[in-house]
Amino acid sequence: MASNISGLGPQENGLSRRRFLSAAAAGVTAGSVADMTAIHGLRSEAMASELKKQNKRVILLWLAGGASQFETWDPKPGAKTGGPFRAIPTNVTGIHISELLPELAQRMQHTAIIRSLNTKIADHGTGADLMECGRVPDPGVKYPDIGAVVARELGRLESKVPDYVSLYTSTEGRRKGTSGFLGARYSPMFLSESMTPANVVRPDIISEIDHHDRAALRDVLAKRFTTARRNQAVNSHMSAYQRVHGLMASADLFDIEREPESVRNRYGSSQFAQQCLIARRLVEADVPFVKVARAWWDSHGQNFETHQELCADLDHSMSVLLDDLAERGLLEHTLVITLGEFGRTPNINASLGRDHFASAWSCSLSGAGIRGGVAYGKTDDEGHRVVEGEASAGDLFATILAALGIDHQHEYMLGSRPIPLADFGTNPIREVLA
Amino acid sequence: MRVDLMHLLQRFALIVVGCLAFTGVRAQELLPPETEVASAVDHYITEKLQSRSIEPGPAADDATVLRRTMLDLAGRVPTAREHQWFFDQPETVRRDVLVDRLMQSSDFDFHLRNSLDELLLANRPHDGEFREYLLWAVRQKRPWDQMFRDMLAARQADGVEKGAAQFVSSRVRNLDDLTNDTAMLFFGVNVSCAKCHDHPLVEAWKQDHFYGMQAFFQRTFITRKNVIAEKPFGEVKFKTTKGEEKSATLMFLNGSVAEDKTPSFADDERKQLEQQIQKLERDEKAGYVISASFSPRRELSELAIRDDKERFLAKNIVNRTWLRLMGLGLVDPPDQLHEANPASHPQLLDWLTRDFVASGYDLRRLIRGITLSQAYARSSEWAVDETPPAASTYAFASTKSLTPRQMAASLLVVIRSPDNWPALEDSVAWNKLRNDLENQAAGWSREFEQPGENFQIAVDEALFFSNNDRITNDLLRDGGDRIVGKLKSIEENSQAVEQLWVTVLNRKPSDQELQTATAWMQRENTDRVESLRSLTWALLAGPELRFNH
Numbered sequence: 001m002a003s004n005i006s007g008l009g010p011q012e013n014g015l016s017r018r019r020f021l022s023a024a025a026a027g028v029t030a031g032s033v034a035d036m037t038a039i040h041g042l043r044s045e046a047m048a049s050e051l052k053k054q055n056k057r058v059i060l061l062w063l064a065g066g067a068s069q070f071e072t073w074d075p076k077p078g079a080k081t082g083g084p085f086r087a088i089p090t091n092v093t094g095i096h097i098s099e100l101l102p103e104l105a106q107r108m109q110h111t112a113i114i115r116s117l118n119t120k121i122a123d124h125g126t127g128a129d130l131m132e133c134g135r136v137p138d139p140g141v142k143y144p145d146i147g148a149v150v151a152r153e154l155g156r157l158e159s160k161v162p163d164y165v166s167l168y169t170s171t172e173g174r175r176k177g178t179s180g181f182l183g184a185r186y187s188p189m190f191l192s193e194s195m196t197p198a199n200v201v202r203p204d205i206i207s208e209i210d211h212h213d214r215a216a217l218r219d220v221l222a223k224r225f226t227t228a229r230r231n232q233a234v235n236s237h238m239s240a241y242q243r244v245h246g247l248m249a250s251a252d253l254f255d256i257e258r259e260p261e262s263v264r265n266r267y268g269s270s271q272f273a274q275q276c277l278i279a280r281r282l283v284e285a286d287v288p289f290v291k292v293a294r295a296w297w298d299s300h301g302q303n304f305e306t307h308q309e310l311c312a313d314l315d316h317s318m319s320v321l322l323d324d325l326a327e328r329g330l331l332e333h334t335l336v337i338t339l340g341e342f343g344r345t346p347n348i349n350a351s352l353g354r355d356h357f358a359s360a361w362s363c364s365l366s367g368a369g370i371r372g373g374v375a376y377g378k379t380d381d382e383g384h385r386v387v388e389g390e391a392s393a394g395d396l397f398a399t400i401l402a403a404l405g406i407d408h409q410h411e412y413m414l415g416s417r418p419i420p421l422a423d424f425g426t427n428p429i430r431e432v433l434a
Numbered sequence: 435m436r437v438d439l440m441h442l443l444q445r446f447a448l449i450v451v452g453c454l455a456f457t458g459v460r461a462q463e464l465l466p467p468e469t470e471v472a473s474a475v476d477h478y479i480t481e482k483l484q485s486r487s488i489e490p491g492p493a494a495d496d497a498t499v500l501r502r503t504m505l506d507l508a509g510r511v512p513t514a515r516e517h518q519w520f521f522d523q524p525e526t527v528r529r530d531v532l533v534d535r536l537m538q539s540s541d542f543d544f545h546l547r548n549s550l551d552e553l554l555l556a557n558r559p560h561d562g563e564f565r566e567y568l569l570w571a572v573r574q575k576r577p578w579d580q581m582f583r584d585m586l587a588a589r590q591a592d593g594v595e596k597g598a599a600q601f602v603s604s605r606v607r608n609l610d611d612l613t614n615d616t617a618m619l620f621f622g623v624n625v626s627c628a629k630c631h632d633h634p635l636v637e638a639w640k641q642d643h644f645y646g647m648q649a650f651f652q653r654t655f656i657t658r659k660n661v662i663a664e665k666p667f668g669e670v671k672f673k674t675t676k677g678e679e680k681s682a683t684l685m686f687l688n689g690s691v692a693e694d695k696t697p698s699f700a701d702d703e704r705k706q707l708e709q710q711i712q713k714l715e716r717d718e719k720a721g722y723v724i725s726a727s728f729s730p731r732r733e734l735s736e737l738a739i740r741d742d743k744e745r746f747l748a749k750n751i752v753n754r755t756w757l758r759l760m761g762l763g764l765v766d767p768p769d770q771l772h773e774a775n776p777a778s779h780p781q782l783l784d785w786l787t788r789d790f791v792a793s794g795y796d797l798r799r800l801i802r803g804i805t806l807s808q809a810y811a812r813s814s815e816w817a818v819d820e821t822p823p824a825a826s827t828y829a830f831a832s833t834k835s836l837t838p839r840q841m842a843a844s845l846l847v848v849i850r851s852p853d854n855w856p857a858l859e860d861s862v863a864w865n866k867l868r869n870d871l872e873n874q875a876a877g878w879s880r881e882f883e884q885p886g887e888n889f890q891i892a893v894d895e896a897l898f899f900s901n902n903d904r905i906t907n908d909l910l911r912d913g914g915d916r917i918v919g920k921l922k923s924i925e926e927n928s929q930a931v932e933q934l935w936v937t938v939l940n941r942k943p944s945d946q947e948l949q950t951a952t953a954w955m956q957r958e959n960t961d962r963v964e965s966l967r968s969l970t971w972a973l974l975a976g977p978e979l980r981f982n983h
Contacts, residue, residue, distance in 0.1 A: 139613075205907075230816075233981070236891045237891045
């Protein structure tokens, strides 16, 4: 009976049977790649491919809880709000940063500091929503975050690697990230339990050949259902299964044991540093967006001890990451964003802590599309207010998009409602762009 | 005096003319109220198809209609026993008997509860109390207007009713969410656009509407003990686009305004109350209770229920029920119920709304009527080489993604051995089993995402099916209680394949499928149980199980 099926005679060996199944499966799935035209305003194909050719990528170093600008990018030594640490000169004349970041101080040629963020929201949840999505949450619309926007604008539909990876932290700050109205295709691969993503390793009970065969059988049997139905959700189901083996193959990217010992030693043993190494492996393999979160900067008490410890980790990990990216020729394609949900108060409280503060704080951008060696914006002598170059969360969002060569005013149409990539009325900060 | 009277008469005349223009003429054209719901549905759907010379798709076969109806009314696919029972019924009355049987089952209550929960509190953290309230309300056939009143009142009750408060309490810390979610989920109106400017598309929606809605909730707060309360005073002020500051009136979406009966407070009394409220918000032990004599939230529920002009409350749930069962709302998207976005079948929506209100806001009657229509039972397939007509003609049935709970419950049904179900008459055993199934499904449902607009299935789900231990070690076990165990006991491959198809897909395999599957079983050097397992996997991970079609 089986010999009635062309190419699937019982006399043939296992390999050719698989070939039959794979070939049949390929026939089934051609053209069923997720159809995103439902979100109108899809870029023209030519433009999209031109952009994607530039191969831009992003690593977001997320300082969960809110790092102090005084102890990082905007020190105020001697001011009554300044705290005990000194400011040190950097390798760029005229720019001083906190002495807690000595290694980064020697790498300022890659980095632009923005010292004039006024984002107004000083609550962890809403502040993080604001900084990740570049706008205030709106009850009527689920906005995508920066990772999902970059994944959509720079990722490839047929990509075998994930296009948005979010690495966990063992303490607080486990924000999953959201693709909002862009849909689950752009949801982050979220690593919540370990350094390896869930379900990317084949169970021992099934052999690799059988795992592939079974998937091919699935595709063949699915054909009867899918051919008579033109439906975005059905297509997305098919394309999700098509990405399985590619993603399983990318499991190795999360395995730092595959790096030479010298490289591992250079990064060191902190979890943040190791995740930075994973991030480098991912962008090297063309993953467009990787978020690495480092927690927990929320220093309401003992601000200075907390920053001594956390800044040391940030200083070392980010420096090694920048060096490694630069040596591999990746830094010119990779934008490294160092950002949290807000900064910390000028006033030092009774527990020697600094509280939430969103009116005058800092972040940094390094690498792709960025004019290094720039300190943009200014706060007053005690750091209470922005006095020069005030920038909103939306302006920062627009700047990030511009650095990646993405038109920040491009609009997604959600039904009849136009939604620009960066919020209405926001502008990139040209001074920090290359 | 005379002048005043004239003035009043003139105004009255204007109002009458206005009402006639809006509803009177249309109401006369509607089918008579005594029409069967299903007939009214088919009348209006067919009328539009004919007017556009569209030939609708064929009726779906009975097995497909069984599966679809089970998923929509019972929240899961049928068991082999139910399949058998259905085909034992006389052909002409099968569907009616099925719908009536399902509507009396515990399945129906669970599923309607889950559907309402997904609509009203989707993705918000809440404990089981809200779900308990919904189940209680559904079981006692509580009318929708009454449920709406329960949820807005958010009373601190002793019994199961107190769960209703979670609609408000889960949103109380964000006034915009509370305002807009109430408007979207109960009235089908997304007014958030009108927060910063008058609505760009809908002339009738001004900032006054957004802030008017907000004014009903502005006094709502939650005490440290998690009790929803209302302050005895407070108002919403906003800046118009022209920069002038305005106080919002208590205005419903149809323009009706509630009279503000806030008593006046002396300054020191007000100050004292404010202190008490602050204490209530912060201190668990604050003993006193603030009870406002005037409740804006109660005014809102009264205005919405009295609204016989636009009937937002009724029209919204009619449209959302239609959307759930038919895959596309008569008004699409469902939160844009306004004149700039007319219904695909305006008279059908009006007829169903009128019937729903006349029936005393009876969700069951509406659900029954829609699922017994011919439009509901069409095939969801469309010939490959032809361009299908717009989905809004309902010429063919839509293909709907299963909700997480439908998917989880269905998976748990299809992986059981078909021998492993109690007899249909044994309602005690069945109810216990269905209860267990509901609990088990809760855990599995976390692996799936709630479908919404532009829904896509994430690769996480495909990875989960492909590699997670629970799929292999639990669902695909070959014990006697599982489908793989049952298949193992069937000697003839073709019979095993047929059993598998009927159990998982609720239909017999096509000739080609039978050939492919038996060829799969006959591969050399393979273990028979492993082959059965992977064949079963291929169907569990396939699209036909994943969708309601």
